[in-house]
Amino acid sequence: MSTIQRDPEDRVQVLDEDGNLVGEPPDLDEETLTEIYRDMKLARHFDERAVSLQRQGRMGTYPPLSGQEGAQIGSAHALADDDWMVPSYREHGAAVVRGLPLKQTLLYWMGYEAGNEVPEDSNILPVAVPIASQIPHAAGLAWSWNLQGHDDTAGICYFGDGATSEGDFHEGMNFAGVYDVPMVFFCNNNQWAISVPRERQTASETLAQKADAYGFEGVQVDGMDPLAVYKVTQDALEKARNPDEDQLRPTMIEAVQYRFGAHTTADDPTVYRDEEEVERWKAKDPIPRLESYLRSEGILDDDAVAEIEATVEEQVSEAIDAAESEPRPEPEEMFEHVYADLPPELREQRDEFVATVDRHGKDAFLEEE
Incomplete structure (x- = not known):
């Protein structure tokens, strides 16, 4: 079995922070490279609009993804049509690559049960x-x-660095190794699990090396380099489908990156991290990094970028209009779709809640909240 990468100097990278080639790029045509860039721009613009919607009271709590576009889009593009995606709660960009409409993501964070509906052919949990x-x-x-x-068939499961401290992580990884399952475990190491820094999660030199305990390979990649992420994810998925005799099917990928914004819109990151750290990581922004490379290759120019930005803005605006045109859900729907038979204590809470809404009216209740 191949050894895992423990030395940060061995971290897989294709583009440096300025978009220069420093490693072997994946074999991608110009159309796919442009599509990856466009999807990253779409994810960033959607993220900015979603945060704005929440601040205006038009949407509930929302988990921003800015800074993680390279990891999400790069990895999602490596999936085959029949592969599966198992998300956490921040994979809005990866989900749209897999065919989940932006409207669905908006509805989910607006509190609509319909936001959980996934198109049959998108293969997303x-x-x-x-x-x-x-x-x-x-x-x-x-x-x-x-x-x-x-x-x-293979799949990819996304989670954050904080998840590696949970029992479910160890149980799932151990099961995957024992039963040799074709799953890629993708750790978005964005340095902060809410306010808990990476160094408080583990004494291990890397998170990737945790895979060694379960008998399969771990790889650390520059998560803000979309081409490097695509490359290691594609290799891991291929191994999942066609393993060597001396390797198990699973792989754990640790994508080292940073979330520029808050953990969620209910969080204040200025309490636990300083602006200098944020600015240092913003210099590694995956979007201008890829754009610089594509311009140097003659794939993008000013007109192409302007056209992409215009279509992205239009797509996001249409999704917001579509989501906000849906009738508002009834407040009592929060009690549905959890239990087949509602437990007595929740049934009592629901009845009391419905009676309160009936007395004061739905609009008055929502305004009060």
């Missing part, structure tokens, strides 16, 4: 807000492919 709970689900899903003989 529902959003998982509890930390690391999706990891055992991913391992079990991939095991089912083994049992059914679907040797050409």
Whole structure:
């Protein structure tokens, strides 16, 4: 079995911070490279608009993704059509690559149950807000492919650095190694699990090396380099489908990156990190990094960038209009779709809640909240 990468100097990188080639690029045509760039711009603009919607009271709590576009878009583009994606709660960019409409993401964070509806052919599991709970689900899903003989199917499971401190992480990873499942475990190491820094999660030199305990390979990659992320994800997915005799199917990828904004819009990151740190990481921004490379290759110019920005803005505006045109959900719907049979204590709470809404009216209740 190949050894994992423990030395930060071994971190996989294709583009440096200025967009210069420093490693072997993946074999991608100009159309795909442009599509990756466009999807990153789309994710960033959507993120900015979503934060604005929340600040205006037009949407509930929202988890920003800015800074993580390279990891999300690069990895999602490496998936084959029949592959599966198991998200946490921040993979808005990866989800749209897989065919989830932006409207659905907006509806989810606006509190609509319809936001959980996933197009049948997109192969995405529902959003998982509890930390690391999706990891055992991913391992079990991939095991089912083994049992059914679907040797050409693989998947990717996203989680953050904080998830590696949860029991579900260890249980899911251990199961994946024991049963040799075709799943790529993708750790978005964005340096902060809410206010807990990376160094408080583990004494291990890297998060990637944790895979060694479960018998499979771990790889650390520059998560703000979309080409490097695509490359390592593609290699991991290929190994999942066609493992060597001396390697297990799973891989853990640690994408080293940074979230520029808050953990969620309910968080104030200025309390636990300083602006100098944020600015230092913004110098590694994945979008201008890829744009610089594509310009140097003659794939992008000012007109192409302007056209992409215009279409991205239009797409996001249309999604917002579509989401806000939906009738507002009834407040009591929060009690539905959790239990097949509502427990007595929740039934009592629901009845009391409905009676309160009936007395004061839905609009008055929502304004009060």
